[in-house]
Amino acid sequence: MDTPLERNTPDDARPGSAPPTLRAHVVRMLRADILAGKYKPGDRLNESQIARELNISRIPVREALSQLQEQGLVVNRERRGMFVMDLGAEEVLQISSLRIILETEAIKLARSRMTPEIRAQLESLMEQMEAWNGTLLDAAALDLEFHRTIWRATGNPYLERALNTLMVPLFAHRTLEHVSQEIRRWRLSHHRALLDVLAGLSDADPQEALLTHLRMSYTDPERYSTLAKTLSAPTAKPDGQI
Numbered sequence: 001m002d003t004p005l006e007r008n009t010p011d012d013a014r015p016g017s018a019p020p021t022l023r024a025h026v027v028r029m030l031r032a033d034i035l036a037g038k039y040k041p042g043d044r045l046n047e048s049q050i051a052r053e054l055n056i057s058r059i060p061v062r063e064a065l066s067q068l069q070e071q072g073l074v075v076n077r078e079r080r081g082m083f084v085m086d087l088g089a090e091e092v093l094q095i096s097s098l099r100i101i102l103e104t105e106a107i108k109l110a111r112s113r114m115t116p117e118i119r120a121q122l123e124s125l126m127e128q129m130e131a132w133n134g135t136l137l138d139a140a141a142l143d144l145e146f147h148r149t150i151w152r153a154t155g156n157p158y159l160e161r162a163l164n165t166l167m168v169p170l171f172a173h174r175t176l177e178h179v180s181q182e183i184r185r186w187r188l189s190h191h192r193a194l195l196d197v198l199a200g201l202s203d204a205d206p207q208e209a210l211l212t213h214l215r216m217s218y219t220d221p222e223r224y225s226t227l228a229k230t231l232s233a234p235t236a237k238p239d240g241q242i
Helices: 018-034 046-052 057-068 087-110 115-132 136-153 157-175 182-191 189-199 206-215 227-230
Strands: 074-077 081-084
Touching: 018 046, 018 057, 018 136, 018 206, 046 057, 057 074, 087 136, 087 157, 087 189, 087 206, 115 136, 115 182, 115 189, 136 182, 136 189, 182 189, 189 206
Parallel strands: none
Antiparallel strands: 074 081
16 A cells, blocks of 8 residues: 555556556665665666666656655756755755744644544544554654645645645655654654644644644744744734734
8 A cells, every 4th residue: 555655646657658567666666775775865866877777778767766756755956867855954944934834724724624534534643653663654654644634624725735745845854864763753643732733622822733743853943934933932022912
């Protein structure tokens, strides 16, 4: 069964394309090599060299790299080729500043539109995260699927699409972090606080809850967000201002 990080590109055969099974095999193998550290963040993925190593044509390699690009693990640098995703610390914080705005709105909308079915989906994912004891890729897939369930629950396909476009590279970047099982388990378990907000079991402000969640992984995630800085500072508001 494909994980959420694997569901971005259809396997339908196209004229001149590689057989879906071969393409899928190359995708799995390259993904495993990236996650295992054979190819490190910033490394160039030479299409010809990989094809020679696998004793196959360049077509399935090219298509596999394109699929990995859509999944956020690979980036295409113009006139230079394909490289393993390598986000700098400042880039991560810049993306986070947009995430704070967009995902706060998503949490508010999802909470207002919460149904027993959506809550059951989130509870199921939460239970899987709390019981997780597998690979880091599985952990990242559960993490992303939890947030994607929130985004879908907004009922706003444009907001959902914007968050997917923005967040998939960031989640992929997180997948490449070689943190301990304990840290990853701690991060997964913290989703319970977000679920409590979504389910109306907590009175915490959605943005504050999201900021606390982001601080599980990043230092000062609101650095590039004036809105978050303003709302997070209790003494920053003049008297009488809400």
